[in-house]
Amino acid sequence: MEDYGYYHKKKGKRRAGAPAFVRVADTVMLVLTVACTLLLLAAYLARYIDPRRAWVFAFPGLVFPAIYVAELMLCLWWIVRWKKYAVVVAAVLLAGIGAAGRFYRPDLRRHYDEPVPSRSELVVMSYNVMGCNGRFASGGKSTAQLIVDLIDANNVDIVCFQELGGTLAGTGAKSLLPDLKYSKVFPYESEGAKGDYFTGLGIFSRYPIVASGLLPAPDSDRNFSMWADIRIQRDTVRVFNNHLNSTYIENDDIDFLSSLKFVSGERTRARLSEITGKLRESYMRRAPQAMDVAAQIEASPYPVIVCGDFNDTPASFAYGRIARGLHDAFVERGSGASGTYDRLFNMFRIDYIMVSDGLEVVNYYTFDEVYSDHMPVAAGVELAAE
Secondary structure, eight states: OOOOSGGGOOOOOOOOOSOHHHHHHHHHHHHHHHHHHHHHHHHHHTTTSOTTTOGGGHHHHHTHHHHHHHHHHHHHHHHHTTOTHHHHHHHHHHHTHHHHHTTOBOOOSOOSSOOOOOTTSEEEEEEEOGGGOGGGOBTTBOHHHHHHHHHHHTTOSEEEEEEEOGGGTSTTHHHHOTTSOEEEEEESSGGGOBTTBOOEEEEEESSOEEEEEEEEOTTSSOEEEEEEEEEETTEEEEEEEEEOOOOOOOHHHHHHHHTTGGGTOTTHHHHHHHHHHHHHHHHHHHHHHHHHHHHHHHHOSSOEEEEEEOSSOTTSHHHHHHHTTOEEHHHHHOOBOOOOBSSGGGOOOOEEEEEOTTEEEEEEEEOOOOSSSBOOEEEEEEEOOO
């Protein structure tokens, strides 16, 4: 006879495992986790690996934010499922928290209004003006005049232009920017100057420019970087203005990617292969340019301010090489995501202001005005006290 007493209860059946659909979901999520983790690790390495040696690492770096967010979602899945994989994924995320901070800066400060650049700080702006393209003109004003109004309204002391063109590059610049009476402009190519119009690099300053120079691209006559020594009271700073090699991505490529036609469109494979080839070539061309700029920064006898359109993200080799030893103004004082390229959902930060030791970033400014395919960025800088 079976005893069902208190001390001799009949053992029940073992509890069944998770339902089949949950086990299938876990398997799928595990595969995704492995793939995403490997991509994220590759994105971490993109800053350190020269694309001329292994270009494949540059591509995860391009979409770093998307990979990082995907890894975060996968981590939450494993936390909810109470699985040990969560610990590994969390460790990978924590290892890249610094890299993620170059894309997004949380802002826990209380703001009552938007800060405006003031005369109490040295205000430096970097702006790719797209040749002052006439299609951005509005309100009876030319694009150049709208850009000048923006500069004047924000007390800018030094502005670095890329793709400088139109009246801002010609004889009309002096009358348009009377407060920035010192300037040095160079065309991308010496034969590119045609009357009052050319596209190139320019630095305009409220303070005297006492010397300047150019950095031609390796194996090319095209100028991709310039520098100017600017005397500020009794101090001198060297300002670098850079426009690293284009991505070669054209408007129809951007439209193809922005409209998500690559998901189901015809010729998808061939078109993506074509775009990938353009990006690969551009990564390889920017690498030596970045190394040349970095060498010039290291050799500078003065504190430096580095501005420009790098055509690359903060997870790239070009950024990593130039930014070494410098302070990124956005990382120091920025907030949010702050994309600077107005196309492709405005999710790429490719325009920068950086400073060396001897200078301190006190503010970082962004602007909503759209007068180009890039957004201007500005930083308030102070000379460090001796």
